[in-house]
Amino acid sequence: MPNKKKHNIVFVALILVLCICFFTNISFGSVAIPFKSIFNSLIGNTLENTAWNHIILQYRLPKAVTAIIVGSGLGISGLLMQTLFRNPLAGPFVLGISSGASLGVALVILGSSVFGGFFAILFASKWGIVLAASLGSFLVLLAVTLVSIKVRDTMAILIIGLMFSSITSAIVSVLSYFGSAEQLQQYIFWGFGSLGNLSWQEIVILSIIYLLGLLISITTIKSLNSLLLGENYAKSLGVNIKKSRLLLITATSLLAGTITAFAGPIAFIGLAIPHITRQIFNTTNHKTLVPAVFLIGAIVMLVCDSISQLPNTQFTLPINAITSLVGAPVVIWLLVKKRNMLF
Amino acid sequence: MLTQEAHNVVLKTKNLSIGYSSKKEEIVVASNINIALKKGELIGLIGTNGIGKSTFLRTLTKVQPPISGHVFINNKSLNTYSGLNLAKTLSLVLTEPLASKNFTVFELVALGRQPYTNWIGNLTATDINAVNNALTEINIEHLKHKKCFELSDGQLQKVLIARALAQDTDIIILDEPTTHLDMYHKARTLKLLKELAKNTNKTILFSSHEIDLAIQLCDEMIVMTKNDVVINTPCNLISSGIFNALFPEDLIAFDETSGSFKINKNI
Numbered sequence: 001m002p003n004k005k006k007h008n009i010v011f012v013a014l015i016l017v018l019c020i021c022f023f024t025n026i027s028f029g030s031v032a033i034p035f036k037s038i039f040n041s042l043i044g045n046t047l048e049n050t051a052w053n054h055i056i057l058q059y060r061l062p063k064a065v066t067a068i069i070v071g072s073g074l075g076i077s078g079l080l081m082q083t084l085f086r087n088p089l090a091g092p093f094v095l096g097i098s099s100g101a102s103l104g105v106a107l108v109i110l111g112s113s114v115f116g117g118f119f120a121i122l123f124a125s126k127w128g129i130v131l132a133a134s135l136g137s138f139l140v141l142l143a144v145t146l147v148s149i150k151v152r153d154t155m156a157i158l159i160i161g162l163m164f165s166s167i168t169s170a171i172v173s174v175l176s177y178f179g180s181a182e183q184l185q186q187y188i189f190w191g192f193g194s195l196g197n198l199s200w201q202e203i204v205i206l207s208i209i210y211l212l213g214l215l216i217s218i219t220t221i222k223s224l225n226s227l228l229l230g231e232n233y234a235k236s237l238g239v240n241i242k243k244s245r246l247l248l249i250t251a252t253s254l255l256a257g258t259i260t261a262f263a264g265p266i267a268f269i270g271l272a273i274p275h276i277t278r279q280i281f282n283t284t285n286h287k288t289l290v291p292a293v294f295l296i297g298a299i300v301m302l303v304c305d306s307i308s309q310l311p312n313t314q315f316t317l318p319i320n321a322i323t324s325l326v327g328a329p330v331v332i333w334l335l336v337k338k339r340n341m342l343f
Numbered sequence: 344m345l346t347q348e349a350h351n352v353v354l355k356t357k358n359l360s361i362g363y364s365s366k367k368e369e370i371v372v373a374s375n376i377n378i379a380l381k382k383g384e385l386i387g388l389i390g391t392n393g394i395g396k397s398t399f400l401r402t403l404t405k406v407q408p409p410i411s412g413h414v415f416i417n418n419k420s421l422n423t424y425s426g427l428n429l430a431k432t433l434s435l436v437l438t439e440p441l442a443s444k445n446f447t448v449f450e451l452v453a454l455g456r457q458p459y460t461n462w463i464g465n466l467t468a469t470d471i472n473a474v475n476n477a478l479t480e481i482n483i484e485h486l487k488h489k490k491c492f493e494l495s496d497g498q499l500q501k502v503l504i505a506r507a508l509a510q511d512t513d514i515i516i517l518d519e520p521t522t523h524l525d526m527y528h529k530a531r532t533l534k535l536l537k538e539l540a541k542n543t544n545k546t547i548l549f550s551s552h553e554i555d556l557a558i559q560l561c562d563e564m565i566v567m568t569k570n571d572v573v574i575n576t577p578c579n580l581i582s583s584g585i586f587n588a589l590f591p592e593d594l595i596a597f598d599e600t601s602g603s604f605k606i607n608k609n610i
Contacts (some may be wrong), residue, residue: 228442229454
């Protein structure tokens with residue numbers, strides 16, 4: 001089919017763009033390093049300038065890898081949510097996954113002064129934050145799912161997700177009222193999102209969970225396609241709805257939950273990337289959409305991160321602000337130009 | 344002769360009671376339903392709003408359990424069918440709108456092949472063949488590359504029927520396939536179903552409010568009234584006078600000679 005051929009060409013182009021973005025992302029930073037040295041370093045040669053060597057291998061490379069994981073993971077979890085809830089506005093943010101993570105982190109960082117003891121010990125390690133965020137997002141997603149089994153209306157589910165966000169942000173406000181200035185600052189910095197704070201060791205943990213989530217996503221591709229018809233049709237095609245729903249939710253909380261835990265809440269990627277992908281590929285087949293969302297998510301995240309670096313300056317803008325600046329207009333454009341967000 | 348008849352039966356119910364049961368109470372919508380549907384037949388299911396047509400279809404398709412009694416498909420109890428096996432025996436066309444209309448017609452019809460495809464849903468040559476045959480059978484090959492949101496209601500209904508056909512099942516069940524369609528397309532759709540049943544030897548059961556069209560086209564009709572669920576040929580049903588029991592008689596009455604309902608002019 002001609003369609004398939006066209007898709008293959010776009011895929012090759014996207015992979016090339018991804019490579020270019022990856023290289024460009026590593027090339028930019030507060031210290032100017034010549035392209036040649038970066039290339040040399042990336043192919044495994046040790047540079048004479050040890051500082052450069054350290055910057056590239058211990059700072060920029062892990063940041064670029066994190067960007068790829070974050071962009072692709074959030075994009076795919078958004079795609080899964082949009083199809084599961086059959087709502088173009090679904091995404092990790094709207095369904096309250098990120099606010100669940102925020103609540104968990106707030107409890108650990110800010111709550112340590114209120115609750116003391118146990119939380120104070122947890123607070124001591126970065127893993128405490130990661131654990132709290134994962135647990136928070138999983139619990140909120142679980143709650144939304146339980147509600148979604150009772151309430152059939154997908155619009156109601158989204159509103160419930162928003163209500164969960166309100167409740168968590170209210171609790172966070174209360175906690176921050178009692179927290180110290182130092183703790184508050186730490187929480188706010190987590191909320192900015194950051195790709196650059198991860199060590200290789202943390203990236204290994206993140207990638208293991210991420211790969212697990214990715215693997216589960218791939219196994220759900222077939223049922224995702226029939227879910228687009230509606231649940232009753234999917235069931236009539238032999239899909240085990242309960243099992244698929246559980247798999248999809250698990251994959252999403254693994255992907256979005258862990259990413260939020262490590263990199264902070266990154267807005268709009270989960271919502272906007274699937275829509276951008278559908279504009280480019282114009283298909284409903286998740287066999288094409290999942291890898292396409294992977295590539296486009298990674299590319300967009302690398303670009304956003306490059307922008308936030310403000311090349312060759314000392315400043316780094318919060319990544320969350322950049323993704324919102326890119327993502328929100330995309331959603332508005334889709335609504336205005338395309339009238340309805342087909343999915 | 345009798346065994347031949349029994350051999351032809353695809354779907355059968357035995358003392359079936361349908362309805363809803365919760366912890367508190369049991370609402371029986373209809374009971375003592377004994378029907379048998381044969382191969383290659385077009386069967387219409389009629390009854391007033393709220394009489395339980397949808398509940399009946401939902402019970403036959405294992406969406407909800409019966410209150411009591413049994414459903415047999417190909418002489419096997421419905422309970423013994425796994426989701427996947429049922430998907431290879433029974434396909435559906437529902438009234439609910441599609442969750443996404445961004446499918447191309449080919450993609451949508453190809454989803455009918457899901458029970459047969461591998462874990463990731465790759466279409467083999469057999470599958471593509473089945474899809475193309477379904478499109479040819481319904482005469483919609485020219486729509487193949489159109490998006491579903493570009494189609495009219497009548498065209499979309501045909502595409503959904505093609506999808507059910509591609510699923511290659513013994514039975515196709517349609518829930519009110521003629522709603523939203525104009526007079527011509529109502530007739531067109533039911534005529535198409537009639538031809539499909541005849542050409543493909545499938546059993547096609549549909550619920551409808553188009554009683555006069557159903558009388559003209561169906562091999563058999565299931566009539567649901569408050570007291571009874573009856574299955575018979577349209578001719579026999581007319582002479583039994585059941586159509587007059589269908590609605591309250593104050594406004595419309597069944598005219599046996601024309602086989603349709605007429606407004607009661609005396610009021």
